Amino acid sequence: MKSSLKLALGLASAISASTAASTVAHAEDLTLCWAAWDPANALVELSKDFTKETGIGMKFEFVPWTNYADRFLNELNSHGKLCDLIIGDSQWIGGAAENGHYVKLNDFFDKEKISMDDFVPATVVGYSEWPKNTPNYWALPAMGDVVGWTYRKDWFSKPELQKEFKEKYGWDLGPPTTFDQLKQVAEFFQKRQIDGKTVYGASIYTERGSEGITMGAMDVLYSYGFQYENPKKPYEMEGFVNSDKSVKGLEFYKALYDCCTPPGASNSYMGEGVDAFKSGQVAMHMNFAFTWPGLQKDENVGGDKIGYFVNPKGPDGEQFAQLGGQGISVVSYSDKQESALKYIKWFANKDVQAKWWSLGGYSCLNAVVKDPKFPASQPYAQTFLDSMAIVKDFWAEPSYAPLLQASQKRFHDYVVAGQGSAKDALDGLVKDWTQVFEDDGKM
Amino acid sequence: MLNRTAENVARATPEPLARKVRGISDKGLAWLFISPTILLLLAINIFPLFWAIYLSFTNYRANRPNEVVKNLGFANYQRILGDKDIWIAMQTTAHFVFWTILLQTLIGFTLAWLIDRKFRGHAFWTTLILVPMMLSPAVVGNFWRFLYEPQIGLFAYAISFVTGIPPTNIQMLSNVSLAPWSIIIVDTWMWTPYVMLICLAGLRSIPEYIYEAAEVDRASNWRQFWSITLPMALPFIMLAVLFRGIENFKMFDMVNLLTGGGPGSTTEVASITLKRQAFESWRTGYSSAFAIILFVAVFGLANIYVKALNKVKQR
Numbered sequence: 001m002k003s004s005l006k007l008a009l010g011l012a013s014a015i016s017a018s019t020a021a022s023t024v025a026h027a028e029d030l031t032l033c034w035a036a037w038d039p040a041n042a043l044v045e046l047s048k049d050f051t052k053e054t055g056i057g058m059k060f061e062f063v064p065w066t067n068y069a070d071r072f073l074n075e076l077n078s079h080g081k082l083c084d085l086i087i088g089d090s091q092w093i094g095g096a097a098e099n100g101h102y103v104k105l106n107d108f109f110d111k112e113k114i115s116m117d118d119f120v121p122a123t124v125v126g127y128s129e130w131p132k133n134t135p136n137y138w139a140l141p142a143m144g145d146v147v148g149w150t151y152r153k154d155w156f157s158k159p160e161l162q163k164e165f166k167e168k169y170g171w172d173l174g175p176p177t178t179f180d181q182l183k184q185v186a187e188f189f190q191k192r193q194i195d196g197k198t199v200y201g202a203s204i205y206t207e208r209g210s211e212g213i214t215m216g217a218m219d220v221l222y223s224y225g226f227q228y229e230n231p232k233k234p235y236e237m238e239g240f241v242n243s244d245k246s247v248k249g250l251e252f253y254k255a256l257y258d259c260c261t262p263p264g265a266s267n268s269y270m271g272e273g274v275d276a277f278k279s280g281q282v283a284m285h286m287n288f289a290f291t292w293p294g295l296q297k298d299e300n301v302g303g304d305k306i307g308y309f310v311n312p313k314g315p316d317g318e319q320f321a322q323l324g325g326q327g328i329s330v331v332s333y334s335d336k337q338e339s340a341l342k343y344i345k346w347f348a349n350k351d352v353q354a355k356w357w358s359l360g361g362y363s364c365l366n367a368v369v370k371d372p373k374f375p376a377s378q379p380y381a382q383t384f385l386d387s388m389a390i391v392k393d394f395w396a397e398p399s400y401a402p403l404l405q406a407s408q409k410r411f412h413d414y415v416v417a418g419q420g421s422a423k424d425a426l427d428g429l430v431k432d433w434t435q436v437f438e439d440d441g442k443m
Numbered sequence: 444m445l446n447r448t449a450e451n452v453a454r455a456t457p458e459p460l461a462r463k464v465r466g467i468s469d470k471g472l473a474w475l476f477i478s479p480t481i482l483l484l485l486a487i488n489i490f491p492l493f494w495a496i497y498l499s500f501t502n503y504r505a506n507r508p509n510e511v512v513k514n515l516g517f518a519n520y521q522r523i524l525g526d527k528d529i530w531i532a533m534q535t536t537a538h539f540v541f542w543t544i545l546l547q548t549l550i551g552f553t554l555a556w557l558i559d560r561k562f563r564g565h566a567f568w569t570t571l572i573l574v575p576m577m578l579s580p581a582v583v584g585n586f587w588r589f590l591y592e593p594q595i596g597l598f599a600y601a602i603s604f605v606t607g608i609p610p611t612n613i614q615m616l617s618n619v620s621l622a623p624w625s626i627i628i629v630d631t632w633m634w635t636p637y638v639m640l641i642c643l644a645g646l647r648s649i650p651e652y653i654y655e656a657a658e659v660d661r662a663s664n665w666r667q668f669w670s671i672t673l674p675m676a677l678p679f680i681m682l683a684v685l686f687r688g689i690e691n692f693k694m695f696d697m698v699n700l701l702t703g704g705g706p707g708s709t710t711e712v713a714s715i716t717l718k719r720q721a722f723e724s725w726r727t728g729y730s731s732a733f734a735i736i737l738f739v740a741v742f743g744l745a746n747i748y749v750k751a752l753n754k755v756k757q758r
Contacts, residue, residue: 186665417707
């Protein structure tokens, strides 16, 4: 009896000891929060090296893009401790900095000799700085991204199509360099029969719920001369947001939607765009560069069948592209800030950044992207570099969410629902944005 | 013998618990037992309501906890009631509620009336008709989104087969005129069985002898329907209308899944606007005021309706 009691006690102690040990082992596990997309899978793979080096385990909380902002902004606003590290969207930086959600990284960067000069300047301004263009850093540029285009190289190179196109438009069928050319190409392919299947001109962003149509429309508007505000007088938007050039840009976006998108593409964003391109529905496809590695590898449309081009120029020759991408930040409510900072230090390392690019992430480190071998490292590498050189971003103000909601509504009402004119939409946008800034006491 | 039994019963009967707990009356003890529930209700229902009322008079934003909260008086209410977009959302909601209730009541009652005939296999058909109601709204929303797809959706192909219009031209979710109807169709498909069930209960509650008396008086079927069936089933129909009305006034999931409020704002019902203001734009004070306005509207209308329902029942 005694021996069985001892055995039972021994087992119980062993079980509780092992449970305690496992609790200790996992106590320092870091949780990294990000969107559920291809680069996140690459980061999981990359982070195994971090665990190997430091013994700190990594857990991941990935949320689909459509819920990404809702989910994580809720988490930050409620001072939740779920995320130790967060790869937050570029537009969150103002709000996250001013509301104390992110740890300011200046001292840490100084201590660890991490210099922001080592990163692509546009990504530092876009992902790390608040206020913009001041040396106040809240994130390390983690994932460079920008809106660009893919096209069906195999369709473009069909001799009969090239001949027909040249006769119709007077220039050689190829990646368009201006938006007018882009529309001509899209019109040319719209409802055309290719390999016994009806295909369409282009897939563009039209999504209503989160940020889709704003990202798409802005991607065009910038090159038409749209400006968020008077460069000499902050928050003065009249005549800039709703300038004649902006109106023309928005009219163009609607015309492109009306003439050349697949049927029913009224709520299309990144995922729907990828689906349209992968299923061979469209000749051209607007999307963030993060989608390119996956498309390049696709058996049906990848390899030699796919080509990439930078966002085309506007009517006056101006050329810009919508910035995407994110920086990685330490959440100020985390109890494991020290370990989280270790991860940032590790992630900033040149070799880690090189591996990040090789796994399908987009490094923002100059040493990686300015390497002479970089442009040839992937078929889309040069387009990515060229695109990153012309980026512009949406407001990154603390009130970015109401600003975004206003543009989503105004653009969707005009472009997709066909209500009112482009001028009405942009005048309305000035009114909405003015109201937001007045509420914030900035006007 | 009898006395001893009575004594035993009296001894076996437990003393009122209150007497054992000194100083607590039976009423007090009753309160003691229900107080956890009341506290829970206060915490999760009443407190948030009063808190929302308080917030509705402020400029509070949940995403800016460090900002000073200012009292705005009725400014939020004034702004909402003067906002054209809010009124458009209310009109969209009213359009949705009106058509869904009308269709669901007409079809639901007709189905109930048919099922009540007790034809062969009626139990099987009843079960089959109830299936949509048993599905999760998330499943139904996604399922219908595929059905409505202009390129691959069965719905577009079915309409195309009947009308000859190419399926790619039948863009239920993208077309401004069709999108509101696409949601009405789905909601009607899903919730008509619910109305049918309530109506069926009403029809089955009508005593058979009333119809027998009507038969003796040689009342026609039409007369029996208008003089017996409909008046006696009316309280049940009205109850179904009340339930569906309240549900559809706050409809969110189906609209969000099918159209997300689009195209443009054509299907943006009040609950979608409320969600956008509260959890996307983070105007907590403003959205609290909007929620209170919606609550008062539903509560007021429901009260008027319940009074009407009681009058019908008393007839």
